[in-house]
Structures are given as structure tokens and as C-alpha cells.
Amino acid sequence: MLECKSLGKIYHVDGNDVHALSDINITLPTGSFTVLVGPSGCGKTTLLRAFAGLIEPTTGSIHRDIPPCSVISPSLQIGYVFQEPRLMPWLTVSQNIGFGLKNKTSKQDLNRRVADVLSMMGLERFAQARPDQLSGGMASRVGLARALVGNPDLLLLDEPFAALDAMTRRRLQGELTTIWMARKPTVVFVTHDVEEAVLLGDVVYRMHAGLITERYD
Numbered sequence: 001m002l003e004c005k006s007l008g009k010i011y012h013v014d015g016n017d018v019h020a021l022s023d024i025n026i027t028l029p030t031g032s033f034t035v036l037v038g039p040s041g042c043g044k045t046t047l048l049r050a051f052a053g054l055i056e057p058t059t060g061s062i063h064r065d066i067p068p069c070s071v072i073s074p075s076l077q078i079g080y081v082f083q084e085p086r087l088m089p090w091l092t093v094s095q096n097i098g099f100g101l102k103n104k105t106s107k108q109d110l111n112r113r114v115a116d117v118l119s120m121m122g123l124e125r126f127a128q129a130r131p132d133q134l135s136g137g138m139a140s141r142v143g144l145a146r147a148l149v150g151n152p153d154l155l156l157l158d159e160p161f162a163a164l165d166a167m168t169r170r171r172l173q174g175e176l177t178t179i180w181m182a183r184k185p186t187v188v189f190v191t192h193d194v195e196e197a198v199l200l201g202d203v204v205y206r207m208h209a210g211l212i213t214e215r216y217d
């Protein structure tokens with residue numbers, strides 16, 4: 001499980017304190033699908049980054065106690081998906097997906113893993129394509145594939161589908177749910193879209209101004 005206690009984050013901007021998070025206390029059971037929903041600026045991304053270990057909280061603590069199921073690394077595998085896939089334009093789709101695991105496993109294992117996620121995400125025919133040849137939906141699939149290739153125990157997604165058209169978004173929401181049910185990583189999904197939150201989450205936390213204000217099961 002992933003547990004945060006009295007978590008707070010203050011950014012210092014031009015001599016002012018910005019309270020991005022205040023006294024967050026939540027526990028995410030291993031294998032759960034949690035959604036953080038709230039308006040822009042309420043602290044969702046900050047909380048997600050704290051879960052990833054990308055930022056140091058100002059107060060409180062995060063305890064990550066998810067049994068690692070990865071064969072690549074004995075430590076916790078984390079997959080992070082951004083709203084913009086942020087693919088490296090000079091690399092092929094396959095190279096983008098495999099980039100983070102290069103030198104962490106054998107070439108043979110890497111090739112197998114990349115082939116597996118390409119197939120899972122319906123990306124086989126784009127394996128050798130460059131990012132600028134992809135539609136928005138396909139680029140999002142690559143971003144998801146890149147996060148999944150290490151078989152993460154913890155999958156963190158920051159508005160991954162917000163820029164997509166409604167049909168593509170709906171399809172990718174379905175695919176994400178299928179992947180979650182098959183692999184059962186602990187998922188934290190950030191969105192400002194209440195409809196998306198209710199559709200995807202088995203637990204939904206509503207955030208406002210750095211606080212968790214409501215929980216829906």
C-alpha cells in the first residue's frame with residue numbers, strides 16, 4: 001500500500017509561500033485504482049509527483065510499501081504518464097518505449113517486453129515510426145506503453161487523456177481499465193473531469209486548494 005500522513009508541500013514563489021498541499025492523509029491499497037479530481041491548481045500534480053518521489057514534501061511522510069512484482073529491479077517500479085506524451089522525436093516508437101529500460105536488462109528481454117506492450121496497445125504497425133508521424137491518440141498510447149513496459153507496481157497518470165477527442169479518450173479509458181484488471185498495479189489517475197473520475201476510479205478523492213475535501217467509494 002501507499003500511505004501518506006500529514007503531507008504538505010509549500011512552494012516559494014517570489015518571496016511568497018504557495019501552499020500546494022495541506023495535511024493530506026490517504027492510504028491507497030495495493031492494486032487499487034484511485035482518482036484525484038479537482039480544478040486546475042488544486043494540487044493534483046504535486047501530490048502525484050510526491051507519490052513518484054519526484055518532489056520532496058515540506059511536511060509529513062509517504063510510505064510506499066507495495067510488494068515489488070518486477071523482475072527488472074528489486075526496488076519499486078514506477079510508471080509515470082504525462083498529459084503530453086513527451087516522446088523523443090529522434091527515436092522510433094520502439095526506442096521511445098524501451099529507452100528507460102536500456103542497460104537495465106538484456107537486449108533480448110528488452111525486445112520481448114517492447115514487443116509485448118506494442119501488441120497490447122495495438123501499436124505494432126507503428127514500431128518503427130517517428131513520433132511526428134503519430135496521431136494524438138497513438139502518441140498517447142506510446143506514452144502509456146512506455147510507462148507499462150517495466151511492468152510497474154505503481155502507475156501514476158497525470159491527465160493522460162485530456163488532450164484527446166472524446167472517442168479516442170473513451171477507447172483509451174477502456175483499455176486502461178482492462179490493463180489494470182489484468183495486471184493490478186496500484187494506479188493513481190489525475191483528472192479535472194468529474195465524469196472521467198467516476199468512470200475510472202474505484203476510489204475517487206476530490207481536491208480543492210491543496211486539501212482532500214471528499215472521498216467517494
Ligand code: ADP
Pocket residue numbers: 011012013018019020038039040041042043044045046047
Ligand atoms: P494541479 O495539478 O491540480 O493543477 P498543481 O499541483 O500543478 O495543481 O499546482 C498546485 C499549486 O502549486 C498551484 O498554485 C501551482 O501554481 C503551484 N505550483 C505547482 N508547481 C509549482 C512549482 N514547481 N513552483 C511553484 N509553484 C508551483
Ligand code: ADP
Pocket residue numbers: 013040041045158
Ligand atoms: P498541470 O497542467 O499539470 O497543472 P501546469 O501547466 O500548471 O501543469 O504546470 C506546468 C509546470 O510548471 C509544472 O512543472 C509545474 O510544477 C510548474 N508550475 C506550475 N505553477 C507554477 C508556478 N506558479 N511557478 C513555477 N512553476 C510552476
